[in-house]
Amino acid sequence: MNNQVNSFTQGPDEKGHFGKYGGRYVSETLMPLVLNVEKSYKEAMQDPSFLEELDELNRVYVGRPSPLYFAERLTEKLGGAKVYFKREELNHTGAHKINHAIGQILLARRMGKTRIIAETGAGQHGVATATVAARFGLKCTVFMGATDIERQKPNVFRMKLLGAEVRPVTSGSSTLKDAMNEALRDWVTNVHDTFYIIGTVAGPHPYPMMVRDFQSIIGRETKAQMMEAEGRLPDTLIACVGGGSNAIGLFHPFLNDKDVRAIAVEAAGHGVNTDKHAASITGGTPGVLHGNRTYLLQNEDGQIQEAHSISAGLDYPGIGPEHVWLHEQKRVEYVSVTDSEALEAFQFCCQTEGIIPALETSHALAHITKLAPTLPKEHLIVLNLSGRGDKDIFTVADALGEEI
Amino acid sequence: MSRLETKFAALRAENKAGFVAFITAGDPDYDTSLKVLKGLPSQGVDIIELGMPFTDPSADGPAIDRAAQRALAGGMSLKKTLDMVRAFREDNNETPIVLMGYFNPVFAYGIERFATDASNAGVDGLIIVDLPPEEDEELRIPANEAGIDVIRLATPTSDNKRLPKVLEGASGFVYYVAVAGVTGGKSATEGDIESAITHIRQHTNLPVAVGFGIKTPEQAAVMAKYADGVVVGSAIVSMIEDGIGDNGALKTDLVDDVLNFVKTLANGAHSGRNG
Incomplete structure (x- = not known):
């Protein structure tokens, strides 16, 4: 693309395209629904009472604004740039996922839907969805791969406590992508009463835009908080990326601030040169899956391949379409971090800051441990601390060979 | 005239609905699947829908x-699916094949290369x-230029506002998805189908085939009263699955069993307008 864009925040176009990516690749049965979600969403965002209710719930139910915290000991240890954490892990349910779950359930209620479905991998989005469904008294079914149910038992039980039905998915590889297939199958079968709360900035238009908009509160708050703390914008933003909801949430309000560098960290698993990783931008190719055109892990026949990451939340063979566009526009840098680097950063954060980060977030932390020492002390970095790691202690113990 | 046009014209002349059989290419293996494919026309199959496997x-x-x-x-693979069509065409140049x-x-x-x-x-x-109408241009145009019809789907959610969008640019026939749901699920009622197909015919002169949830010769016969084509997929594919033993070995009568079942379905569809 030779024509330089004037703005990085105006997409998508009316058909949901970010450049060549995004769109609405769904079966015809779903098309009228998807168009209706878009129409209702646009109306809701023009309605002051909808926005007021969203703001109020964010304040008293989610606990926003989340603090911007100077990670002083981590900064000292790394001996370079000044590192701040945007504390999304302090939100109700312990991660950023609640931001888009609240927004979507308010829309579902406004559309008169009585039943909620969601897909989940690690269970964080499933828990967030089950939480808001309980809060608003709507029936909730969460689709989760049988393999993930086995490795994320605490979250499965949390969802049950919250009144959701967790439906095991045994088709395909029994992981997140299959859970999403199953959610789409349920949605097409229950078109009249069901709203699908998608857990990331992917899926058919308007989901990538809608989830981004609900998550952008992270970046808007960060901007104001950094102005207050340092009197200027940060120099570098860093976030982990699977589907990409927390990264886009932090980055989006800064995209037109050309001097602010944005780095998204993908999961390299055992390494991007192996067949066990989840780095769709670093190691994927263009394709169409789950309602959008994006980069995918696939073979030469267009068959989708298994992703791998130690972090179940990054274990998905695709990425949100806006990220692909930002990558091709060279506005956001995409790097990757392996399982073992993430594990090391996980422990480093626990011990230097007294914060147990999610394994997803630990990928972004690992990149900071490489980058910060190379930068001057006045350089300001913001890490999106997207989730807390209590859910991951079993995985980490296992990886470290410890019995708990 | 294209094979599809010729076929629908012949069916119309006989006042019959066509029978459309779906199988997945390469299921359970290439050779068995090709045997089933080649056997379909002699069992009364008018049009073949051949599934392109996807993960x-x-x-x-x-x-x-x-x-x-x-x-x-x-x-x-997709390349082998095309090989299978080529092999079928060695001794059949009449039966239309639609890839799904x-x-x-x-x-x-x-x-472009695919088209x-x-x-x-x-x-x-x-x-x-x-690939809904909003996104299908990049395939539809090269496919049409290569002489291939891109079949559009109408569904129970296609209202008066949506249907014209679905039909604009449609060719070959219209596939009516009988129920909101996935393949092999619940079945539509006769009343639903009658009113849906009447509705579609007000908007197009293309033939209308109906599929989803049709599993028996009796159901096929009912659908044939209203539709120009009746599609059965999951029920046939399940017969193929039944022909695979617990140890993974194929039963010797797999191909015959599947083809015999297909014949009863075709007879059902063809008899629909006699009663």
Whole structure:
């Protein structure tokens, strides 16, 4: 693309395209629904009472604004740039996922839907969805791969406590992508009463835009908080990326601030040169899956391949379409971090800051441990601390060979 | 005239609905699948829908999903699906073949190259279930230029506002998805089908085939009263699955059993307008 864009925040176009990516690749049965979600969403965002209710719930139910915290000991240890954490892990349910779950359930209620479905991998989005469904008294079914149910038992039980039905998915590889297939199958079968709360900035238009908009509160708050703390914008933003909801949430309000560098960290698993990783931008190719055109892990026949990451939340063979566009526009840098680097950063954060980060977030932390020492002390970095790691202690113990 | 036009004209002349049989290419393996494919026309199948296996068939129910996974496990690919069509055309140049599947394998193959290769292999139509009218231009135009129809789907959610969008640019026939749901699920009632097909015919002169949830010769006969074509997929694919033993070995009468079942379905569809 030779024509330089004037703005990085105006997409998508009316058909949901970010450049060549995004769109609405769904079966015809779903098309009228998807168009209706878009129409209702646009109306809701023009309605002051909808926005007021969203703001109020964010304040008293989610606990926003989340603090911007100077990670002083981590900064000292790394001996370079000044590192701040945007504390999304302090939100109700312990991660950023609640931001888009609240927004979507308010829309579902406004559309008169009585039943909620969601897909989940690690269970964080499933828990967030089950939480808001309980809060608003709507029936909730969460689709989760049988393999993930086995490795994320605490979250499965949390969802049950919250009144959701967790439906095991045994088709395909029994992981997140299959859970999403199953959610789409349920949605097409229950078109009249069901709203699908998608857990990331992917899926058919308007989901990538809608989830981004609900998550952008992270970046808007960060901007104001950094102005207050340092009197200027940060120099570098860093976030982990699977589907990409927390990264886009932090980055989006800064995209037109050309001097602010944005780095998204993908999961390299055992390494991007192996067949066990989840780095769709670093190691994927263009394709169409789950309602959008994006980069995918696939073979030469267009068959989708298994992703791998130690972090179940990054274990998905695709990425949100806006990220692909930002990558091709060279506005956001995409790097990757392996399982073992993430594990090391996980422990480093626990011990230097007294914060147990999610394994997803630990990928972004690992990149900071490489980058910060190379930068001057006045350089300001913001890490999106997207989730807390209590859910991951079993995985980490296992990886470290410890019995708990 | 295209094979599809010729076929529908012949059916109309006989006042019969056509029978459309779906199988997944390469299920459970290439050779068995080709034997079934080649046997279909002599059982009364008027049009063949050949599934292009995909790892993530999110609009299909468990039967067709498993068929795709079996085919892929056996090494099936889009290139081999076209090989299979070519092999079929060696001794059949009349029965239309419509490829059905998802966009990603076609996209990975290369759209222009796919349109050319599919046309040369003897493909007549395409149903790409995750390519709604808003997104299908990049495939529809090269496919049409290569002489391949892109079949559009109308559904129970296609209201008066949506239907014209679906029909604009449609060719070959219109596929009416009888129920909101995935393949192999619940069945539509006769009343639903009668009113839906009447509705579609007010907007188009294209033939209308109906599929989803049709499993028995009796159901096929009922649908044939209203539709120009009756599609059965999951029930046939399940017969193929039944022909696989617990140890994975194929039962010797798999192909015969499937073809005998297909014959009863075809007879059902063809008899629909006699009663």
